[in-house]
Amino acid sequence: MALIVQKYGGTSVGSIERIxxxxxxxxxxxxxxxxxxxxxxxxxxxxxxxxxLSKEIVDTPDPRELDVLMSTGEQVxxxxxxxxxxxxxxxxxxxxxxxxGIQTDQIYGKARIRKxxxxxxxxxxxxxxxxxxxxxxGVDENGNITTLGRGxxxxxxxxxxxxxxxxxxxxxxxVEGVFSADPNICSHAxxxxxxxxxxxxxxxxxxxxxxxxxxxxxxxxxxxxIHVRSSxxxxxxxxxxxxxxxxxxxxxxxxxxxxxxxxxxxTKVPDRPGIAFRIFDPVFEAGIVVDMIIQNTSVEGxxxxxxxxxxxxxxxxxxxxxxxxxxxxxxxxxxxxxxxKVSIVxxxxxxxxxVASLMFKTLAKENINISMISTSEIKISCVIxxxxxxxxxxxxxxxxxxxxxxxxx
Numbered sequence: 115m116a117l118i119v120q121k122y123g124g125t126s127v128g129s130i131e132r133i134x135x136x137x138x139x140x141x142x143x144x145x146x147x148x149x150x151x152x153x154x155x156x157x158x159x160x161x162x163x164x165x166x167l168s169k170e171i172v173d174t175p176d177p178r179e180l181d182v183l184m185s186t187g188e189q190v191x192x193x194x195x196x197x198x199x200x201x202x203x204x205x206x207x208x209x210x211x212x213x214x215g216i217q218t219d220q221i222y223g224k225a226r227i228r229k230x231x232x233x234x235x236x237x238x239x240x241x242x243x244x245x246x247x248x249x250x251x252g253v254d255e256n257g258n259i260t261t262l263g264r265g266x267x268x269x270x271x272x273x274x275x276x277x278x279x280x281x282x283x284x285x286x287x288x289v290e291g292v293f294s295a296d297p298n299i300c301s302h303a304x305x306x307x308x309x310x311x312x313x314x315x316x317x318x319x320x321x322x323x324x325x326x327x328x329x330x331x332x333x334x335x336x337x338x339x340i341h342v343r344s345s346x347x348x349x350x351x352x353x354x355x356x357x358x359x360x361x362x363x364x365x366x367x368x369x370x371x372x373x374x375x376x377x378x379x380x381t382k383v384p385d386r387p388g389i390a391f392r393i394f395d396p397v398f399e400a401g402i403v404v405d406m407i408i409q410n411t412s413v414e415g416x417x418x419x420x421x422x423x424x425x426x427x428x429x430x431x432x433x434x435x436x437x438x439x440x441x442x443x444x445x446x447x448x449x450x451x452x453x454x455k456v457s458i459v460x461x462x463x464x465x466x467x468x469v470a471s472l473m474f475k476t477l478a479k480e481n482i483n484i485s486m487i488s489t490s491e492i493k494i495s496c497v498i499x500x501x502x503x504x505x506x507x508x509x510x511x512x513x514x515x516x517x518x519x520x521x522x523x
Contacts, residue, residue, distance in 0.1 A: 115146075118150055118280060118282055119151045119152075119278065119280045119284070120153065121268060121285050122286045123155045124159070125288045126287070126288070127157055133191070133198050138202065139345070151235060151247060153247045154195055154246060154249055155267040156184075156187025156188050161187050164187060165180070165183075168183055177222035184261050185250070188249055189248055193208050195208065196244075206245075208246040209248070210247075211247070211248055211251035211252040212259065216274075217230065217254070218252035218254055218260045220256070220258070222260055224261075225254070227262070230277040235247070247270065265325075268328075268329035269329045276333075282340070283333070284343060285340055289324065290347060291306065291344075292324050292342055293305055294306060294367065302517040304517075305352060307350075308352070308360075309355075311334035311354060313367050314340075316459045316493045317459050320370045320372055321455065321457070325342065340354040340355075365460055366463070367459055367460040367462075369457070370457050371503050372457075373503060375424065375497065376424065378422070379420045379449065380419045380420075382418065382445035383419050383444045384416060384442055385416060389442060390419075393442075397423075402423055402430065404423055405488070406495070406497065455497055456503065456506045457493055457496070458494050470489070476509050476510055477510075482506055482509075484497070484498060485497045
């Protein structure tokens with residue numbers, strides 16, 4: 115008997131038939147004696163439809179009221195799922211985020227979980243019920259409903275698994291697991307049988323869409339094993355677990371890309387203490403995440419500074435930095451949105467020399483110019499022109515021996 119937390123995304127519960135299929139799948143586990151907590155997203159497209167509905171009233175809806183509105187999508191899913199389970203002869207209780215004790219900060223639209231009071235969920239489990247929890251939502255200290263942002267249901271599931279000390283957290287999606295590259299780009303990309311929390315954290319932060327980065331952070335911090343698998347097959351997926359020595363034998367586990375990138379450059383910046391703080395402080399205060407940063411060697415007391423942000427933050431960043439540039443008497447601020455970041459990830463990099471050399475050689479062979487480079491112990495990222503993204507991914511996938519058909523690591 116095991117305690118299992120499962121999460122099903124919007125595609126998995128996108129219709130009544132699919133909800134019935136999920137209910138039947140859950141009941142099969144109940145029959146063998148397992149206890150189930152099932153976290154559900156809103157039905158596919160429903161959250162976007164609710165947002166559009168609010169925009170028929172005003173272009174920028176009040177954040178608090180928008181969270182109240184968006185949270186209703188998951189309420190529909192869990193109630194329909196509970197009805198489906200009960201119709202098959204098993205007891206089930208649907209509860210919302212606040213009823214599940216999910217307490218968050220007060221940032222509407224992208225709240226972060228602070229703690230979980232799991233007593234209600236444990237009580238329902240002890241009464242032999244399947245517990246259906248609305249994902250993506252919680253409650254702040256003042257009792258206001260909050261939502262966790264895109265991918266928030268993954269975070270709900272893993273955080274609940276940690277709070278309940280569950281045996282495993284199963285994340286069901288429309289793909290069969292984590293692949294060595296995007297199968298839409300690399301036809302021979304292979305499913306990875308097992309990957310470390312640290313590798314998955316890098317992949318998620320670098321553009322992989324399989325898991326929300328915050329869910330992986332929870333999993334790593336509380337050592338929660340995650341099983342990523344498809345809700346449309348019975349096949350085994352990918353286990354995301356603590357690192358072991360076997361993983362170190364694989365030099366590179368995956369190639370990932372991110373086209374949601376933009377570059378900002380400030381030229382002839384005065385090279386003196388405190389200038390970097392003045393440039394980046396308003397950017398950070400606006401909640402904008404800066405990724406790569408490159409500063410050139412100072413010449414006659416002046417330097418050039420280049421950094422990357424997401425495209426969604428590009429225009430706001432240009433304005434903020436432009437205002438600072440005038441104050442510090444820098445020469446010019448300009449940017450480029452036609453870039454992408456291509457990265458390789460693998461814990462084996464710690465013990466294998468020549469990884470960076472092979473990456474640079476591979477891109478050079480394809481005549482792909484590298485404009486920025488960022489590294490850590492287990493990843494190397496290169497900024498390139500966006501038009502070469504797919505070519506770069508395929509070339510790197512082949513160069514690091516990830517394209518063997520039918521093979522898994």
